[in-house]
Amino acid sequence: MPFLSVQDLSFSYPAEQNGVGVAVDRVSFTVEKGSFVAILGHNGSGKSTLAKLLNGILIPERGEVLVDGIRTTDEDRILELRRKIGIVFQNPDNQLVSSIVEEDVAFGPENVGMPPKVIAERVEEALNVVRMNEYRRAAPHTLSGGQKQRVAIAGVLALGPECIVFDESTAMLDPVGRAEMMEVIRRLYKEHSITVLLITHYMEEAAKAERVIVMNDGAIALDGTPKEVFSEVETLWKLGLDVPQSTELLHLLSADERVQERIQLPKGIFEETEAARLLRRLFEARP
Amino acid sequence: MLKDVTLGQYFPGQSPLHRLDPRAKILGTILYIVLVFFARSFPAYAALLAALIVLCAVSGISLKLILKGLKPVVFIAAFTAIVNLFWTAGEGAPLVEFWIVRIYPEGIYSAIFMLLRILSLVIGTSVLLTYTTTPMDLTDALERLLKPLKFIGVPVHEFAMMMTIALRFVPTLVEETQKIMNAQKARGADFESGNLIRRVKSLIPVLIPLFISSFRRADDLAIAMECRCYHGGKGRTRMKELHLRFGDVLFLFSFAAFGVLLYFSTPFFASMGFYIK
């Protein structure tokens, strides 16, 4: 059984809150335990609404979401479900509760009534994973955006989740903060076998995932490995998205006769070294 | 920068007073306030002041900071002292008499006492409580002390949660206010000139965005809290346990003993003529 199963899911906001059209429109997909999936899409493509449907913050209009076998509409098991799937949101300032870092991280475990000793252990461990232990007594407003987001990850981690959804968690950060976050995400997925759902509009971030789902107008437009998805350059452009620059360069070159005469450039290349290697081959090849 | 402003007047430190259980400090402060009002003789005051000096010394907070904290009450203290000085009628002959002013010895006494009372009240509560306890610890301690009120329907947990969130967001909102003011200034807004009505009106472009962003923050935070399994105070535990340790008990006990001693010694001192009304 897949860890996350979304079946025929639809949702639209009531008319008084920007209710234009359907936010999520008959979406179905499954996510296996321990995988790293990126969800791409431009602003307003329904990806953030999808995040809130995954842990029962929003209730589907149609279809269902199962997290490890628990339905998000099952009110008796909602806490159990939310312990399994945590969300880190976009704005670093709007998701920390306490004015002391370690007490903020303790917030989740306190809510589910863990014994004080266990909470302290989990807080310590979670802060270690995100490398924020030296700031345990700091006040959030003295931290950088990237540090605040790492505290937010620790707050989710302390609940011992199996899956973490990052809802554009890097969008408001500077390049350094983004790199820090991506490093933490990589560790969560590689070393702590946490299932990661990364919602983003940065291609470089999506390229790090095992699988990329592209959303448009509330529906899934593309679904595949980064290489497969980035092969669809024209489609991505049409959906208001970019492709990594190396993909774009090879795409531009392969449309030219002079290049076609020499070699067939593969599609969907997004790694620098790979792209450089292919360009060298292009220069060596004779028409 | 505005963002460095922290709420409350906490001065970080490692003194025994800093380390006391915040509940003990709250109870101690209440006791202290009662004592200040009960003390009605010179020796009692002398003892109280001695206790206060010991507390200040133990807290490790510099005299300069303590005196600085008195600034806001200087006016009230001086005013009260002057009123007492001139308006206390004595039994004997006045010491000074000219025009309508009559100063009796009793007036001088009560002026000094009023002054001492106000100053010791302010210094005592700040050294015992606000200077040495973080606002977070205070909130925590209040929540625990008021817990019994839950049974008569007082939303103690909700109140404490509100305090916690307010403490967390004050610096954020202060910073945001500054940012919006700068943004409107850059668009030619003028907050500095004109009469009062104009100035108040000029704040509208600051207040509306501030309200809207606060609502948005509140919305975001509520969702984030829900995602982290928040469902009210039911079944909630705390990471930080407050344990009354030997030191806390000793502190409270000695404070109480001191109080009892003062109380019972009052008639004795009074009989010796030290009593003041």
Added chain:
Amino acid sequence: MSVVTFEHVGYTYSAKTPFEHEALKDLSFTLQEGRVTGLVGHTGCGKSTVAMLLDGLERPTSGRILIDGRDLWEEPKKVREIRRRIGLVFQYPEYQLFEETVEKDIAFGPRNLGKSEDEIRTLVHSAAQFVGVGEDLLKKSPFELSGGERRRAAIAGVLAMDPELLVLDEPAAGLDPRGRADILGGVCAYRREKQNRTVLLISHSMEDMARFADDLIVLKEGELLFHGTTKEVFCRPDLVREAGLALPQITRITNALCDLGIPEGITTTEEAAIEILKRLDS
């Protein structure tokens, strides 16, 4: 105008307190009229402080800021007068919207400048056009708009003041690729249409700089590391690394192939494709 010169400018926050922080040190540069200059650097390098100083919202602790040869702080009371000539767009400017309609909000700036109703109408409409805020959006409440639309409306509010020097602090932060292109494209359209307007674009996105900036000023910890054309900076990976920044992927790929005769400092994929195809022919 609009020659803007920083002369040995220093700025220290919360001087003589425990929070003292030296944000800028002995910074000197000149912004050339009619050019888009990019200001890049690691977070905390003093980029945003430069913006605040340029608009006279803060006063330098040392040095002078000259606008057309005149010291901005010559007469502190007249700073507001000079500020009229400078438009500053802050980070996340959509948070400054407050009026009932987008149109009224965009008119806030020009109205504060004391323009006539007719002038205001023209200014609002032309500013809205640059950033693609259409007639239908002008009548709406700013709070009904989407994130990207709100950002554009807020930028229009500054453009409507018709500033001679336009300073934008991370105008595209947090937006998706289409939103970024809309906003930066709008700024470029403004610069093209209105001649001799100087633009200072603050960002840590070297990809955006590659596409939109003529010159670059690289800051590091409040000090000037380099000031030259964008091309010059892109030929110096060492400098960029020292400033804590990263060159765009395309520049890194082509810089690694310079032994094949591909020139260094390529800024965009289009440029890279053209250069590569040129080399294939020979």
